[in-house]
Amino acid sequence: MKKLFFTAALALLAMGVFAQKKVMKSAQKAFKKGSYEEATTLAKQAAENAETSGNSDVYSLLGKISLQKFIDGGLEDLELAKESLNWFNKALELADPKAKEDILEQALTNPLNDQEAVGGEQLGLLEYWLVGVANVALEDEDYAKAYPYLDLAYQITPSVDRAFFTGYAADNADNEEKAAEYFKIVVAATEAYGNKSYAFQKLIQSNIDGEKFDDALGYIRTAKDTFPDEELYGNWEVEVLIKAEKMDEAIANLNKIVEAGNADKVTYYTLGFLQWNNEQLTEAEVSAKKALEMDPNYLDAFYVAGSVIFNQGVEMMKEASMSVDDDAAYEAKKKAAQDRFKEALPMFEKLIAADADDVYALRPLSTIYDQLGMDAKRDEVLDKLEKLDGGE
Structure with missing residues (x-):
């Protein structure tokens, strides 16, 4: 009886499998x-x-x-x-x-x-x-349509090239979050790929825009290792270090560019500007003057060089005023200060020639004229400043 029941059960099972097939x-x-x-x-x-x-x-x-x-x-x-x-x-x-x-x-x-x-x-x-x-x-150029199709295609056959174009479409469709996901895949790939630099640049700029400076610096430094002959990333690193208020690192990086013989006038100007703000006045003067050697009409470099020399003259005059009981010391410090003012004078006059209403050049210039006994020119500049400040 058991055997009969077992055989019947198997038959029912087979019928079930057959039915489903x-x-x-x-x-x-x-x-x-x-x-x-x-x-x-x-x-x-x-x-x-x-x-x-x-x-x-x-x-x-x-x-x-x-x-x-x-x-x-x-x-x-x-x-x-x-x-x-x-x-x-x-x-x-x-x-x-x-x-x-x-x-x-x-x-x-x-x-x-x-x-x-x-x-x-x-x-x-x-x-x-x-x-x-x-x-x-x-x-x-219908990127909003292209992106979701490429996104699905990538899920079927992932590749660096497909990741790039999916990220590219997402980026141009203003989907920055998805673009970043795919560009990260591209830059993480160990294989050489022609559009990898583009992906790095997009990730770097996105992080700069979002003020994620440490993340931006991470991508910049990886890109520098990946593309050692590309100057862009070294310059970008300095820019981000400045934004992140890491001045010492920024100066150190610019000095590396100078030492490598790759510095242009902008590099020297930027280095001088940072050194000036970091109170490294002697170094700032050297850097700004180097930029002026490369371009004698570089107005930004005139600002840095002129301001550094002017500030040194002001400090020397303060030191002279503290030496009133020593005539020889007073005269020596006063002369040193005037020499500095004389050197700064044509730099600020160059700036005024380019923009007669430049108050940032007019203010130190009025002091220079005063210290050099050029009273008429001093008064002319002071009148100009008063008008610009709304006095008339």
């Missing part, structure tokens, strides 16, 4: 006929049944159904594309090697009809259409 066959037939809703209902029924839920073919079919609906809808409904991708990924988890090969088979353009694809019918076909739409959108 029949459901799958019916689902496949419905799909081929274009009855997608019926095919979906039957395939999901098979997916929910214990006898067939572990069969990768079930999920491949569901992926094909969503993919075909995506294609028939003019490749516009990305939710269907995402749905298709999810089903195919589920199929891959369960598939044997041969089934995986089928799922991943690449689709190619039909050489006889460039509007058709041949080859793969699953993930490869989904990727084919996603990339096709994205490429057209990129050519049309």
Whole structure:
């Protein structure tokens, strides 16, 4: 009796498995006929049944159904594309090697009809259409459309090149957060890649704009190691150090540029400006004058050199006033101060010639005229300042 019962149970089990396989066959037939809703209902029924839920073919079919609906809808409904991708990924988890090969088979353009694809019918076909739409959108500079298609395509076949163009599309669509995610993938890649510098620059600028200076410096320094011949990153490092108020580091970096023989007039001017603000007056004067050697009409460098020399003259006059009981010492310090004023004089006059209303040049100039006994010019400058300050 037990044997009879056991045999009957096995028969019922076999009938159940057969029934579910029949459901799958019916689902496949419905799909081929274009009855997608019926095919979906039957395939999901098979997916929910214990006898067939572990069969990768079930999920491949569901992926094909969503993919075909995506294609028939003019490749516009990305939710269907995402749905298709999810089903195919589920199929891959369960598939044997041969089934995986089928799922991943690449689709190619039909050489006889460039509007058709041949080859793969699953993930490869989904990727084919996603990339096709994205490429057209990129050519049309419709980045808002290109980005989500590229984002899905990257999930199918990740690569540095695809990461870059996905980030590029996101960036131009003003999706900075997603752009940064993809550009980080690009800069982290160990392989050489032509657009890696662009990705670095975007990440650096984004962090500067967000005042994340330490993060910006991290990318800058990695970029310097990656592109040792690119001067951009060294100059950028100095700029960010200044913004981050790390003056000593900024000065040290500029000195490295000078020592390497790569300094231009802007480098020397910037170094002089920072040294001046860091109260390194002797060094600041040397740097600013070096910039003027390179460009005798460099107005910004005149500001630094003139201001440093003027401030030194003022300090010398203060020292002279403290030596009133020693005539010789007083005269010596006064003469040294006047020599400094005489040197600064043409620098400020050069600035006034470029902009007659430059109060930052007029104010020290009035003091210089006064100290050098040029009373008429002093009064002229003072009158000018009074008018600019709203006195008339």
